[in-house]
Amino acid sequence: MQGISTSSILLQVDILKGLNKRQQEAVQATEGPVLILAGAGSGKTRALTHRIAYLIFEKNISPRHILSVTFTNKAADVMKQRINALLQNPKSQIISSNQILNSKVSKLEKSVSLPWLGTFHSICVKMLRLKADDEYVKRDFVIYDEQDSLRAIKKAMADLGISAKDYNPRAIRAFISGAKSELLEPSEYQKYALDVMQKVTAKVFVRYEQILQKSNALDFDDLILKTVKSLQKNRAFRDYFTSLFRYILVDEYQDTNHAQYMFLKILAQKHKNIFVIGDDWQSIYSFRGAKFQNILDFKKDYSRAKVIYLEENYRSTTAILESAQAVIKKNELRSDKNLFTARAGGAPVSLISASSKEDEIEFILDEIESVGSGEGRELKDFVILYRTNAQSRAFEELLVRRKVPYRIYGGLRFYERKEVKDILSYLSLLKNSFDLMALSRIINVPVRGIGEVTLQRILALGDAEARRQIPKYRAFADLLDELRLNIKNKRPDEIIENVIHKTGYKKFLSDGSPESETRLENIEELKVAASNYENLDRFLEAVALVADIDNYNENNNILTLMTIHAAKGMEFPVVFITGLEEGLFPHANSMSDQFELEEERRLFYVGMTRAMHRLYIGYSKIRVMYGRLEPQIPSRFIAELPEKHLDIIEI
Numbered sequence: 001m002q003g004i005s006t007s008s009i010l011l012q013v014d015i016l017k018g019l020n021k022r023q024q025e026a027v028q029a030t031e032g033p034v035l036i037l038a039g040a041g042s043g044k045t046r047a048l049t050h051r052i053a054y055l056i057f058e059k060n061i062s063p064r065h066i067l068s069v070t071f072t073n074k075a076a077d078v079m080k081q082r083i084n085a086l087l088q089n090p091k092s093q094i095i096s097s098n099q100i101l102n103s104k105v106s107k108l109e110k111s112v113s114l115p116w117l118g119t120f121h122s123i124c125v126k127m128l129r130l131k132a133d134d135e136y137v138k139r140d141f142v143i144y145d146e147q148d149s150l151r152a153i154k155k156a157m158a159d160l161g162i163s164a165k166d167y168n169p170r171a172i173r174a175f176i177s178g179a180k181s182e183l184l185e186p187s188e189y190q191k192y193a194l195d196v197m198q199k200v201t202a203k204v205f206v207r208y209e210q211i212l213q214k215s216n217a218l219d220f221d222d223l224i225l226k227t228v229k230s231l232q233k234n235r236a237f238r239d240y241f242t243s244l245f246r247y248i249l250v251d252e253y254q255d256t257n258h259a260q261y262m263f264l265k266i267l268a269q270k271h272k273n274i275f276v277i278g279d280d281w282q283s284i285y286s287f288r289g290a291k292f293q294n295i296l297d298f299k300k301d302y303s304r305a306k307v308i309y310l311e312e313n314y315r316s317t318t319a320i321l322e323s324a325q326a327v328i329k330k331n332e333l334r335s336d337k338n339l340f341t342a343r344a345g346g347a348p349v350s351l352i353s354a355s356s357k358e359d360e361i362e363f364i365l366d367e368i369e370s371v372g373s374g375e376g377r378e379l380k381d382f383v384i385l386y387r388t389n390a391q392s393r394a395f396e397e398l399l400v401r402r403k404v405p406y407r408i409y410g411g412l413r414f415y416e417r418k419e420v421k422d423i424l425s426y427l428s429l430l431k432n433s434f435d436l437m438a439l440s441r442i443i444n445v446p447v448r449g450i451g452e453v454t455l456q457r458i459l460a461l462g463d464a465e466a467r468r469q470i471p472k473y474r475a476f477a478d479l480l481d482e483l484r485l486n487i488k489n490k491r492p493d494e495i496i497e498n499v500i501h502k503t504g505y506k507k508f509l510s511d512g513s514p515e516s517e518t519r520l521e522n523i524e525e526l527k528v529a530a531s532n533y534e535n536l537d538r539f540l541e542a543v544a545l546v547a548d549i550d551n552y553n554e555n556n557n558i559l560t561l562m563t564i565h566a567a568k569g570m571e572f573p574v575v576f577i578t579g580l581e582e583g584l585f586p587h588a589n590s591m592s593d594q595f596e597l598e599e600e601r602r603l604f605y606v607g608m609t610r611a612m613h614r615l616y617i618g619y620s621k622i623r624v625m626y627g628r629l630e631p632q633i634p635s636r637f638i639a640e641l642p643e644k645h646l647d648i649i650e651i
Contacts (some may be wrong), residue, residue: 015054015086023047026277026308027054030247033268033302035295036277039339040324040609041315041571044277048249049079051275052115053086055247063115065244067267069123070251073546075569076118079251083115116245120260121220122545124227131237137226142217142428143544147416148437149173149219155440155459156207167200175201176208180221181257181289183228185209215436224259231266242270252569253278253298257289265301272302280335281328284565284603286596296335313339313609315571317346319645320615324608327640331598348647351638352618355651360618361398363651364576368559371574371614379405381573383560385607387585391578392561399559406559409566415543419509419519420526426499427492427540430484443476446508450476479503492530492539496523564607575611577604580619580635604637617641 016024026036026047038044052068055061070076116123125143132139144152153169153176175198179189186205193202212219218226230237245267250256253276256264268274276298283292299305313321321341328334354360368382384395392408399406414420422445425438432438436459443458444450450458450472461467468474479502486498500506500523509519533539564577579585585604590596608615619634 015050015057019043019047019050020312022308022310022312023050026275026310027051029275029306029308030055030059031273033272033298033305034275035298035302035305035307036275036310037295037307037335037337038277038279038310039313039337040279040282040606041313042310042339043312043314044279044310045075045079045082045251047310048251048275048277049082049086051249052083052117056115061247065246066115066117066249067123067245067247068115068117068249068251069120069264071119071255072569073119073122075251076122080117083117119545120263121223124223124263125541125545127227127241128223128230131240132226132230137218137222137230138216140216140432142215142432142435142438143223143541144212144215144217144219144437145415145544146220147421148217151437151441152211152215152217152219153204153208155436156204156211159207160203162200162204167197171197172201172204176205177221178289179205180219180225181259183225183259183262185225185229211436214434216432216434217437221259224263228259228263228266231263238266242267246271246273248274250274250276251278254280254283254292254295255285255290256294257291259289261291261294274302281331281337281602282568282606282609284568284599284606286599296333309337311337311339313341313343315612316341316609317343317613319346319348320608320611323349323615323641323645324605326642327601327608327637328605330640331601333595333598347614349641349645350614350616351641351646351648352616353634353648353650354618354620356622357394357620357624359651360578360620361394363649364578364616364618365395365398365402365404367576367616368574377573378557379559380554380557382576383562383567383570383572383574383610384576384578385562385564385567385610386578387564387587387603389563391584395561404559405557406561407556409560409562414522414525415546417519417522419522422505423496423499423523423526424540424543426483426503426505427495427536429480430487430495430499431536431540433480443473446504448472448476487536492533492536493527495536496527496530564603567610568606571610571612573612574614574616575607576616576618577607578618580604580617580638581623582633582635584623584632585635586637601637 016027019027020043023043023046026034027050030051036044036047038047048068052066055066056063068079070079116126118126128137128141129139150169150173153173154164157164157167157169157172176189184192186202186209189205190202193199212222231241232238248264248268250264255278264274264276276295278295280292280295283290283295286292299307316324318341321339325339352360352363354363364384368379371377372379372382386392396406396408415424422442425435425441428435428438429442440455440459443455454470454472458467458470458473461470468477483495483499483502487495490498506520506523509516509523529543530539533542560572583591586597586600590600608617617638619638620632622629623632624630
C-alpha cells in the first residue's frame with residue numbers, strides 16, 4: 001500500500017485522540033507479541049480498532065497483511081464500522097461483511113484495501129476457499145449447520161443400528177464437537193474412548209465423517225479443524241498464510257479453545273506480531289471447549305510479550321462496578337486487576353427478595369414500567385437476563401398478557417424454521433448434488449411418493465447418474481437440472497422465487513391457514529435477505545455462519561430477554577438478573593466442582609457488568625421444582641455483594 005500523503009504526525013494525533021494512556025500504549029506497541037488484559041467496559045474494541053488504523057496509516061502496513069479475529073459476526077461488524085469511521089479514506093475503506101462475502105476469490109486475494117476481519121469460522125472459510133484443495137478439504141465444500149449436522153449424526157446411528165432411544169444423538173454430537181475442538185479426528189478419538197458412551201461415539205464419529213465426505217460437507221467445527229490440519233500438513237498452504245498475515249489481532253482471547261489456539265500459534269510463528277486482548281474474568285464458555293488458561297499462559301508461549309492492563313471502566317457506575325469486582329475477586333484462579341470508573345456514585349444495586357417466582361416477575365415488569373416512565377427510558381433500554389433458557393417461559397406468559405413487545409434471543413433461529421430450511425436445502429442441492437442431508441430433507445417435499453425404502457436406496461448411490469436408474473428419482477433429478485439452468489446469471493432472491501414455483505413449494509404451503517401465511521411471509525423474508533448478495537455461493541455461506549444474536553438491533557424499541565451467555569459483549573442502561581438461587585445460579589451441575597463454580601461466578605460477573613446505570617438482582621424464596629413448591633436458598637453470590645451498595649427490596 002502506498003503511504004498516505006497526509007502528515008504522519010497529524011495522522012498519529014487523530015488516531016490516538018480520545019484514548020487514555022494505556023489504550024495509546026496498546027495501539028503503539030505494534031511489534032512482537034502483546035497481551036492486553038482488559039476489564040469489562042474498558043474500551044478494548046476501541047483500542048483494537050485504533051491499532052488497525054495505526055498500522056495502516058502510521059506504519060504503512062497494507063491492510064491485506066492484517067488479520068483481526070473475533071468471536072461473533074456482530075462484534076466483527078462493529079469493528080468494521082469503527083475502522084471505517086477512523087480511516088475515512090477510499091484507499092483504505094473497510095467494506096461491509098456482505099461485500100466481503102460477495103467478493104470473488106481472485107479479487108479477495110489481490111485486494112490491498114481489505115484487512116482480513118471476521119470470526120474464526122468466517123476467516124477459516126475464506127482461507128479454505130482461497131487456497132484449499134488437498135487431501136483434507138476441497139474448496140467447493142458446503143457448510144452444515146447444527147440441524148444438518150444432527151441429521152447426519154442420526155443417519156450415521158441408523159446406518160450402524162444404534163438406537164436414538166438408547167443414546168442421545170445430541171449428546172453424541174456434543175462429544176464429537178468436543179473432540180474436533182481438541183483437533184482429534186475419528187482414528188485419534190478411538191484411542192481415548194474408554195466408557196460405553198465414548199465407544200459408541202467413536203463408531204458414530206467414523207460413519208459421520210464418511211457421510212460428510214460423501215456430501216462434500218464440513219460442519220462448523222470442521223471449518224477450524226480442517227484449516228489447522230492444512231496449516232500443519234500442507235506446506236504451501238502454511239507458507240502462503242504465515243507470510244500473508246504479518247500482524248495478527250485477536251479479540252476475546254480468553255474464549256479460545258485448543259483448535260483456535262493452534263490456528264493462531266501457527267499463523268504467528270513467522271512474524272510473531274500477535275496482539276491478543278481479553279479478560280479472563282469474563283471467560284464463560286468452557287462448555288464449548290474454551291480454555292481461559294490460554295490467556296493466563298500467554299507469557300509462557302511468548303516470553304518477551306508486552307503486557308498492558310486496561311482497567312478504566314467507561315460503562316458502569318461505581319456502585320455497579322465495585323459490586324461486580326467484589327464478587328469476581330472471590331475466584332482464586334484469575335489475573336489481578338483493579339477496575340475503576342470516573343462515573344462516581346450511581347443508584348445502589350437493587351436486591352429483589354421475592355416471596356415467589358411470580359412475585360419476582362410481576363415486580364420486574366412493574367419496575368420496567370415505573371423506571372421507564374420516571375426516567376424517560378424506552379423498552380430497548382432494559383434487558384432481563386437469566387441462567388437458563390427455560391426461565392424465559394414465565395416471563396413470556398406475563399408479557400403476552402400485558403401486551404409488552406419483546407424478543408427472546410437464543411430460541412428458534414429464523415434460518416432454522418422448517419420452511420426456510422427446506423428452501424435452503426433446495427439451494428444447497430442445486431450447488432452440490434452430493435449433499436445427502438439436503439437431498440433427504442426435500443426429496444419428498446412437496447410429496448412425490450418417495451418412501452423411506454426408496455430414499456435409502458437413493459442415498460446409498462453416491463453417483464447422481466446411478467440414482468437416475470431409480471424411476472421415482474428421475475423426475476426429481478430432471479426438476480433439479482431445470483432449476484440449475486437458471487442459476488448462472490440470477491440473483492439468490494430470483495433463484496428462490498424460481499424454486500418455490502417450479503417445485504410446487506409455494507402451492508404446498510398455501511393451504512389458507514394462519515400458519516401457512518406466516519410460513520409464506522418467512523419465505524418472503526428469506527428472499528429479502530438473499531437480495532443483499534450477488535451470488536448463491538456467498539448467500540449460502542453467510543447463512544451458515546450467522547448466529548441468532550447477530551440479528552440483535554439496538555434500535556428496535558422492544559424488551560430484550562436472553563441468557564447471560566448470549567449477553568456477553570453487550571450493554572444496557574438497566575439490567576435485571578433473575579433467579580439468583582442455589583441450584584439455579586450457581587447451577588446445580590457446578591456446585592460440587594470448584595473450577596465450574598468459579599465459572600458460574602464469572603458468569604454472574606458478566607451479567608452484572610452489562611449494566612450501565614441500574615442493576616437489579618432477584619431471587620425467589622419459593623419456586624416450583626419438579627412439580628412441587630420448594631423453599632429456595634439465596635445464591636451464595638448474593639452474600640458476596642458489598643452491603644454499602646445494596647438496596648434490599650422485600651416483596
